[in-house]
Amino acid sequence: MIIEVKNGNFYYEKHRKKSQNLYVNNINFTLEPGQIMAILGPNGAGKTTMLKCITGLLEWKQGETYIDDKPLSAVKRKELWQRIGYVPQAHKMVFGFTIEELVVMGRAPFISTLAQPSKKDLEAAHLALDTIGIAHLAKKSCNEVSGGELQLALIARTLVADPEILILDEPESHLDIQKQIIILQTIKQLAGERDISCIINTHYPNHAFYLADRVLMTAKNKGVVYGTVREIMTEERMQAFFGIELKKILYEEENYIVETMVPRALGAEKRE
Numbered sequence: 690m691i692i693e694v695k696n697g698n699f700y701y702e703k704h705r706k707k708s709q710n711l712y713v714n715n716i717n718f719t720l721e722p723g724q725i726m727a728i729l730g731p732n733g734a735g736k737t738t739m740l741k742c743i744t745g746l747l748e749w750k751q752g753e754t755y756i757d758d759k760p761l762s763a764v765k766r767k768e769l770w771q772r773i774g775y776v777p778q779a780h781k782m783v784f785g786f787t788i789e790e791l792v793v794m795g796r797a798p799f800i801s802t803l804a805q806p807s808k809k810d811l812e813a814a815h816l817a818l819d820t821i822g823i824a825h826l827a828k829k830s831c832n833e834v835s836g837g838e839l840q841l842a843l844i845a846r847t848l849v850a851d852p853e854i855l856i857l858d859e860p861e862s863h864l865d866i867q868k869q870i871i872i873l874q875t876i877k878q879l880a881g882e883r884d885i886s887c888i889i890n891t892h893y894p895n896h897a898f899y900l901a902d903r904v905l906m907t908a909k910n911k912g913v914v915y916g917t918v919r920e921i922m923t924e925e926r927m928q929a930f931f932g933i934e935l936k937k938i939l940y941e942e943e944n945y946i947v948e949t950m951v952p953r954a955l956g957a958e959k960r961e
């Protein structure tokens with residue numbers, strides 16, 4: 690599935706007078722099957738809003754999203770949500786579902802409103818829980834797991850619907866380093882093996898280096914830039930968009946390389 694945005698822009702009605710459009714220039718990108726796009730930008734730049742507009746949860750004020758060349762407005766909601774998996778930022782849920790129930794609900798587009806989840810639905814839920822490494826949490830209530838565990842369950846919930854596109858809003862934000870890596874590796878694997886296209890909001894430049902084929906970067910008063918990781922994530926641009934000096938670091942072994950960026954401000958004077 691190809692997802693494309695042509696000339697997208699948006700404003701919230703209450704900000705209309707102040708600042709006009711949320712994005713200084715219109716959003717344009719095309720994502721082929723299996724490609725991963727990272728959206729980077731400071732707090733409040735409009736990343737979550739952009740994900741909502743891309744998927745039609747909010748309507749672009751201008752421009753349109755296209756799925757396989759068809760405008761989103763012409764795609765039936767049910768078909769859309771069978772094809773798109775959306776993982777929102779995790780918030781503690783106050784209701785008493787178990788993790789297994791939460792995940793099986795991801796099959797909703799395939800279950801008729803009155804039907805109980807079938808054996809197949811439950812099997813899909815358990816497979817997804819296994820993939821994400823949280824099968825042991827199946828019978829726990831959403832209220833009694835940590836924020837990070839809930840985030841993992843939300844990702845498993847999306848996988849059970851076998852989506853063609855995964856949209857993830859800061860999926861690693863509540864996770865410890867080991868679980869962040871599980872999530873990043875899972876996303877990369879899903880894109881590589883199942884040709885799922887992924888759009889991921891992240892605050893971590895090194896996650897974009899690891900995952901992304903394309904980067905879309907946005908900041909208030911700076912505009913929107915889109916291209917390959919190398920084109921977009923230069924030290925100069927990161928400084929302009931984030932207002933701090935970031936240094937690119939390469940860690941290399943014989944056939945192996947890690948690219949990352951570190952804030953220069955976190956360094957200290959060398960001691961003798």
Ligand SMILES: Nc1ncnc2c1ncn2[C@@H]1O[C@H](COP(=O)(O)OP(=O)(O)OP(=O)(O)O)[C@@H](O)[C@H]1O
Binds near residue numbers: 704732734736739
């Ligand atoms: N429902 C809303 N009504 C009015 N303004 C909103 C609404 N949601 C977000 N905003 C405003 O729109 C701007 C962009 O918000 P958004 O949540 O998209 O940013 P973000 O880049 O995802 O931020 P963060 O990195 O902090 O999650 C912010 O100034 C925010 O206050």
